[in-house]
Amino acid sequence: MADPQGVLIVVERSDTGMAPITAELAGAGAQLAKALGQDLSAAVCSDSASSPGLVQAVGRLGVKRVFVAEHAALAGFQIEAHLAALEQVIKQANPRVVLLGKTVQGRDLGPRLAFRLGCGLAQDCVEIGWDQGRNTLQAVRPVYGGASQARVLVVTSPAFAALRPKAFEPVPETAGATAEVVKVAVSLDSIGPVAKLVNRTKQEAAGVRLEDARTVVSGGRGLGGPEPFKVLHELATALGGAVGASRAACDAGWVPYPYQIGLTGKSIGADLYIAIGISGASQHLAGISGVKNIVAINKDGEANIFKEARYGVVGDWSKVVPAFLQAVKEMASR
Ligand SMILES: Cc1cc2nc3c(=O)[nH]c(=O)nc-3n(C[C@H](O)[C@H](O)[C@H](O)COP(=O)(O)OP(=O)(O)OC[C@H]3O[C@@H](n4cnc5c(N)ncnc54)[C@H](O)[C@@H]3O)c2cc1C
Structure with missing residues (x-):
């Protein structure tokens, strides 16, 4: 197998399209890819109805390549289906680093995905960079309830990092920018017993969302x-x-x-x-x-x-x- 190359961000969906964390992952990922002298790619796991919109949206964030896994089982966020799809995407994309958000979805995906691939994960990162001397991902994460900060090295390949929302500058969208699309044929037949989402309750809120408020x-x-x-x-x-x-x-x-x-x-x-x-x-x-x-x-x-x-x-x-x-x-x- 070829040496792992580049940085892969896991695109997160919201009810209305691409979740804001994706632009933050792209911002941090672009800097990391630059330090590595390699490319930034993205992984989109979705059904065929939503994936074109997501591919376009992530293309505007300046990623070079989008790996797309399309399957009816990826229509909503069903954890086992997304885990199986992402595992296959990562094996095909063969990245050096995988970045996810430390969001509700990312917290569910990150540790399980890293475990399946036998890799290390730095959780809740507020800084990331490339340690050129050790040729390793380095991350800073708050510990002891935020009283202290730990600098950690993730020595596996790929190295996983979950980034804290709002800790990284989102990359601005460039109108008309597109990415090369690589379709990944995923098999989700053997995902076994699955958790079923039985209900979603949306909290009604007036005005600006706390997370988005300036x-x-x-x-x-x-x-x-x-x-x-x-x-x-x-x-x-x-x-x-x-x-x-x-x-x-x-x-x-x-x-x-x-x-x-x-x-x-x-x-x-x-x-x-x-x-x-x-x-x-x-x-x-x-x-x-x-x-x-x-x-x-x-x-x-x-x-x-x-x-x-x-x-x-x-x-x-x-x-x-x-x-x-x-x-x-x-x-x-x-
Ligand atoms: C595992 C863990 C997780 C936690 N997670 C969170 C978290 O996510 N978020 C969080 O906030 N906390 C969290 N906490 C709790 C945290 O440690 C503090 O207890 C909490 O933040 C204190 O809230 P406070 O500042 O409102 O209250 P206090 O610490 O009691 O402070 C009240 C302040 O109000 C001031 N004050 C009093 N009267 C007035 C007045 N009339 N006018 C102006 N100022 C006045 C006082 O001088 C004081 O500084 C967590 C704790 C643990 C152990």
Whole structure:
């Protein structure tokens, strides 16, 4: 067999097409491929109805080649079918590195796929690069609840890495860009007993999705109860953003768990994050490592969040936030 070559990203689907993580994988993958002096490819596993759209979308991300496995069993996300298809795609593509998202789908696929191929996987990577000296993939991943960072080497070939959403810059789409298409004839006849998706419940949400919001106004235990979240919603609306929360606020039942940001919540990559009454525990910070500007409002000047914040206000939220909201409204009406 020829030596493994290049970087392969696993294209992820959403309800509406290609999931945003794919552009982040392409961004990180392109840099890695450049360091290797090799090509960037993508793997699309889908049914024949959806795959042309996905191939076009991933082509606009600048990948050189798309390996396409088409099968009726790949219409939705059925884990065993996707595992079997990807295993065959990877064997044919023979890449040096495989990148997936540390998303719900990626968490399911990555470890099982790597195990099947007898390879190593670096989970939850926030940085990746190529160690030229050791000729190996190197990755940085938060450990101990985000309190520390581990630098790991994945010495197998291919080397698998699951990338944390919002930790890598998405590659912008280039209109009209296309990729070479390589069809992979996959056999899914012997996938054995399969898990069956019996129901999907979609949470109805108004406004911008937390994961996609450029501005996030977030509340913690310091708010003292559910009521103040009304003001946070007002502020988020005035700023065109979304509302998030610390785990303490979710555990207290003040807002539902989909609001939670952090290690066991969502990772966000907003331009502006306003943390109100949040102390800045490492597990919370793990979810905002991709944020560009943190503004902290906290009555304790020693709170850890101030170490991470670009701007900080030491004060009681009940005085600071309504005054800030008023100022934002006045600016908006000018
Ligand atoms: C395995 C594990 C996973 C975890 N995952 C997550 C996670 O995903 N996300 C997460 O957030 N946490 C997570 N946690 C919990 C985390 O360790 C913290 O307990 C939590 O983040 C604290 O939330 P907080 O900052 O809202 O509360 P606190 O730490 O209690 O901080 C409240 C802050 O509010 C300030 N304050 C109080 N009154 C006011 C006022 N009137 N005005 C302004 N400021 C005020 C205080 O000075 C304080 O700094 C996890 C923990 C573990 C062990």
